[in-house]
Amino acid sequence: xxxxxxxxxxxxxxxxxxxxxxxxxxxVTGAPTPLLEPREGIPPVIADEAALVEVIxxxxxxxxxxAVDAERASGYRYGQRAYLVQLRREGxxxxxxxxxxxxDLAGFGEALSGxxxxxxxxxxxxxxxxxxxxxxxxLFDTELAxxxxxxxxxxxxxxxxxxxGFVLEKGHSAVDWSTRPLPEPWLRYAxxxxxxxxxxxxxxxxxxxxxxxxxxxxxxxxxxxxAPPAEPRKDPWRRTSGMHKVRRRxxxxxxxxxxxxxxxxxxxxDVSPGKVLSDAAIVEAALALPGNVHALAVLNGFGHRVGxxxxxxxxxxxDRAKALPESALPQPxxxxxxxxxxxxxxxxxxxxxxxxxxxxxxxxxxxxxxxxPQENLISPDTVRRVCWEPPASAGxxxxxxxxxxxxxxxxxxxxxxxxxxxxxSAKGA
Numbered sequence: 001x002x003x004x005x006x007x008x009x010x011x012x013x014x015x016x017x018x019x020x021x022x023x024x025x026x027x028v029t030g031a032p033t034p035l036l037e038p039r040e041g042i043p044p045v046i047a048d049e050a051a052l053v054e055v056i057x058x059x060x061x062x063x064x065x066x067a068v069d070a071e072r073a074s075g076y077r078y079g080q081r082a083y084l085v086q087l088r089r090e091g092x093x094x095x096x097x098x099x100x101x102x103x104d105l106a107g108f109g110e111a112l113s114g115x116x117x118x119x120x121x122x123x124x125x126x127x128x129x130x131x132x133x134x135x136x137x138x139l140f141d142t143e144l145a146x147x148x149x150x151x152x153x154x155x156x157x158x159x160x161x162x163x164x165g166f167v168l169e170k171g172h173s174a175v176d177w178s179t180r181p182l183p184e185p186w187l188r189y190a191x192x193x194x195x196x197x198x199x200x201x202x203x204x205x206x207x208x209x210x211x212x213x214x215x216x217x218x219x220x221x222x223x224x225x226x227a228p229p230a231e232p233r234k235d236p237w238r239r240t241s242g243m244h245k246v247r248r249r250x251x252x253x254x255x256x257x258x259x260x261x262x263x264x265x266x267x268x269x270d271v272s273p274g275k276v277l278s279d280a281a282i283v284e285a286a287l288a289l290p291g292n293v294h295a296l297a298v299l300n301g302f303g304h305r306v307g308x309x310x311x312x313x314x315x316x317x318x319d320r321a322k323a324l325p326e327s328a329l330p331q332p333x334x335x336x337x338x339x340x341x342x343x344x345x346x347x348x349x350x351x352x353x354x355x356x357x358x359x360x361x362x363x364x365x366x367x368x369x370x371x372x373p374q375e376n377l378i379s380p381d382t383v384r385r386v387c388w389e390p391p392a393s394a395g396x397x398x399x400x401x402x403x404x405x406x407x408x409x410x411x412x413x414x415x416x417x418x419x420x421x422x423x424x425s426a427k428g429a
Contacts, residue, residue: 035166038191040093042184045084047101055095060111062091065140067118067197070125071177071190075274078266082128083177088194096187099132100180106133116140118201120156122224130229139225142197145204148217150371160196163203168192213370216411220376223409235330241279246286249329253321254286256330261317277301277314285318338381339388355387359423366419378416382406386420394424 046052059066066089070082077083085105088094099105117136119125121143129135146154153159157168172189179186208214233239237259246252259282266273281301290296293311296318297303302311339345345353363383367374374380385406391398399420403413 030165032161032165032167035160035168035192035195038094038188038195042187042191043094043096045096045098045182045187047098049102052097052102052105052107055092055097056107056111058092059087059089059095059108062089064090065116065118065198065201066112067194067201068125068129068134068136069119069190069193069197070128072128073176073178075174075272076176077178077272078270080128082125082132084182084190085129085132085134086190086194088197090198094191094194096190100178104133109134109136113137118142118197120159120197122221126224127229136225139221140201140205141221141224142200142204144220144224144376145201145208145217147376148213148220148372149204149207149211156193159200159204163207164196164199166196211371213372216409219409219411223407240282242283245283247332249326249332250322250324251286251289252330252332253324253328254289254318255282257317257321258282258285258314261314285314289322290315290318339384342384345388349388352388354426355390355423356384358426359383359387359420362419362423363416366415370415378403378408378412379406382408383420387423390424394421396421399424 044051046055066087069086071084071086072080073083074080082099085097085099086094087097087108097105114137116138118140119136120141122139122141126136142156142159143154146159151159151162153162157170160166160168169189169192172186175186177186182190205214208217235256237256240255240259243255246255258277262273262277262282266276269276278301281299284299284301285296288295288299290299293308293315296315297306297311302314306314339352340348342353342356345356360383363374363378367377370377382403386399386402391402396417399417400413403416403420404410408416
């Protein structure tokens with residue numbers, strides 16, 4: 001039994017203040033305290049190069065980890081660019097930076113090279129930070145730390161309340177951060193988002209260490225920091241909501257043409273694609289295959305608010321898809337790399353299905369024992385791949401090699417290998 005397993009089994013070791021909350025949802029005694037104002041007030045928004053140089057210098061001279069957050073304008077603007085960056089570091093205080101006015105923040109990356117960056121849900125913010133030149137070499141993800149430590153609620157507000165006993169304002173998370181100038185209440189909210197992030201990091205580090213999971217977390221953080229940018233998604237139009245209704249290839253072609261037309265318009269206007277045309281409208285048109293603008297106009301999403309010229313634009317897209325030769329029509333479904341969907345395993349390979357059933361049960365039991373989500377213990381895709389095409393030998397060395405080949409970290413390999421060895425050797429597998 002590992003230290004973490006031993007800790008998880010002994011609930012008496014849990015004490016208030018920095019531990020996973022109990023069933024009542026909080027590990028902090030007494031009523032939480034509302035956090036209404038940043039301790040040094042709301043800093044001015046940095047929007048020119050001279051001020052940027054000054055704040056970079058201040059942060060380079062600071063000490064300890066640096067808290068980092070970014071605000072996007074999802075649902076309002078095209079893409080996932082950052083419209084406000086918040087930072088805080090001991091000795092430098094808090095800073096708010098306008099990445100529209102100061103589009104190159106590589107100076108921060110250089111000044112803070114080797115410094116640990118503290119982010120909450122790092123994989124959400126890293127892509128937009130990378131676009132403006134901010135790339136950490138070391139990081140601590142407080143959301144992931146909360147998952148590994150066994151907290152059932154890992155949003156920033158819930159973590160700050162349960163671990164530190166403070167309540168963060170929640171009212172401005174989904175506003176249009178591309179607005180200029182940004183209202184003061186929004187800036188206060190943004191500043192408070194990094195106010196206690198390092199404090200939260202310190203408390204979670206202690207809790208992970210107490211549970212024997214700190215080394216596991218550090219391996220996870222290193223993997224996130226070292227991960228390359230994600231490859232562009234192939235055929236993104238296939239992710240249109242409601243695609244399960246579209247069966248015929250000609251209809252798929254209409255979805256593709258309307259999606260790509262909408263994407264070009266949204267990019268040119270710098271607005272969210274959903275504000276140009278809804279996914280539901282795209283699917284409606286694909287199913288109906290309207291022959292003219294009059295037939296298109298009666299469909300949901302193409303009503304009275306859509307002008308004649310716009311209707312003609314969308315009908316042209318439908319007509320282009322309808323005119324494609326059969327050879328140019330998209331195939332149903334996407335080429336799947338790796339195993340088929342698990343629901344098909346019983347028919348395709350009953351032995352593999354038995355292996356997967358045994359592996360899932362073993363991983364689930366171990367994750368429960370360790371008090372963490374199964375997907376953080378080991379990627380479900382990795383489990384499927386090992387069970388679908390098991391190594392020639394079901395021995396520990398072969399399984400370890402297979403897990404490492406699929407990107408599992410050392411701590412995951414150590415814990416999960418015995419489970420998979422047993423599953424691969426199970427009766428019926």
